[in-house]
Amino acid sequence: MxxxxxxxxxxxxxxxxxxxxxxxxxxxxxxxxxxxxxxxxxxxxxxxxxxxxxxxxxxxxxxxxxxxxxxxxxxxxxxxxxxxxxxxxxxxxxxxxxxxxxxxxxxxxxxxxxxxxxxxxxxxxxxxxxxxxxxxxxxxxxxxxxxxxxxxxxxxxxxxxxxDPQGLNDWLLKKITGNDQLRRSIRYIKKWKQEKYHNSSLDHEIPPSIGLTMLMCEHFTEVTGTEGDDDLTSLRMSIENIINEFILTYDNNGEIIKADITF
CATH class of the missing domain: 3.30.460 (Beta Polymerase; domain 2)
Structure with a gap:
């Protein structure tokens, strides 16, 4: 890797x-x-x-x-x-x-x-x-x-x-427990959020960490190579999976004005 x-x-x-x-x-x-x-x-x-x-x-x-x-x-x-x-x-x-x-x-x-x-x-x-x-x-x-x-x-x-907070806990734990590469990927995307939005003063602009965690759990792709886990490729593919799930709405000038995603 x-x-x-x-x-x-x-x-x-x-x-x-x-x-x-x-x-x-x-x-x-x-x-x-x-x-x-x-x-x-x-x-x-x-x-x-x-x-x-x-x-x-x-x-x-x-x-x-x-x-x-x-x-x-x-x-x-x-x-x-x-x-x-x-x-x-x-x-x-x-x-x-x-x-x-x-x-x-x-x-x-x-x-x-x-x-x-x-x-x-x-x-x-x-x-x-x-x-x-x-x-x-x-x-x-x-x-x-x-x-x-x-x-x-x-x-x-x-x-x-x-x-259903306990049900959500159980679902996430089932996904993450024993999957070290997924846990690392979740931390990577949360660090991206921190760097991207640390200056934002509006809560609605900031994606919630639990939402990012759920997205990564749902769309994670495990990748290993001859040297072990390939976090770079795994992260890139997982992020691409997440991006592809968004439904985009454009204005008349071709600018994105809305991006919806559901689980």
Whole structure:
């Protein structure tokens, strides 16, 4: 394979290693705070919840071992917070996310209600060095719903969205586990995203990492040669597979104005 050593060196540079212990420690502290404080916070608003009913589980890159170093910001981890909730009686997901935020208030944390999650960031010397995203899920009537909407989202821009976070975890793990070349390819494309969009200030311009991960899993092509895995050829072919799945819409001047893709 051409550039085999360069790919190997590059991969060692972008994969998370020594910072993992910090992510593990903060996650354990947050879980303890949620389990001990969230039931009381919800009770203030007439919602009964037992500590034993709260489920927390990793999702995203940390769960999949595809986390990368960040040259332009902080390292991160996604931890789902799920509990039984009547979403008919509690139809505004922004309020529920606010209750989760209030249960986590602490001098050493900065808390923000973002569209898909409650964001917990840790700042040192004036700069964020790590954050943990907490998507909030409600279990209701045999289904699971994600609380969508930022703190000040207007009518029509917040909702309870049906989801299957554990099913998605299982699907991705089945694809990735034991496939080192696929895991490397996912990290490569996530690094591309980081370099391409680190200056973007608009969330809708930035492709979500979970979306890129799913695309790579679905369209990955394994390539090996006489020297072992050929990551360069594999990555090129996999990206071509992804590009070919897009349905493009052009304006009258031949410029692309829309690019749709489905799974």
């Amino acid at each position: 051409k550039l085999k050593k360069q790919f190997s060196d590059f991969y060692k540079e972008i994969k998370i290693d020594e910072e993992v212990e910090d992510l593990r420690e903060k996650r354990e502290i947050l879980q303890n705070d949620i389990e001990t404080k969230l039931p009381g916070e919800l009770k203030k608003h007439g919602i009964e919840l037992k500590k034993s009913e709260i489920e927390m589980f990793d999702q995203g890159s940390y769960k999949l071992h595809t986390t990368i170093s960040n040259d332009y910001g902080s390292i991160d981890r996604d931890v789902a917070v799920m509990f039984p909730l009547d979403i008919k009686e509690n139809s505004d997901p922004r309020k529920i996310k606010a209750y989760v935020r209030d249960a986590l208030k602490h001098e050493g944390r900065t808390l923000d209600i973002k569209e898909p999650c409650v964001n917990v960031s840790y700042v040192e010397n004036g700069e964020e060095w790590m954050h943990i995203d907490l998507p909030v899920y409600a279990k209701y009537d045999g289904k699971v719903y994600l609380a969508r909407g930022s703190e000040f989202a207007t009518e029509g821009n917040y909702s309870w969205e049906e989801a």
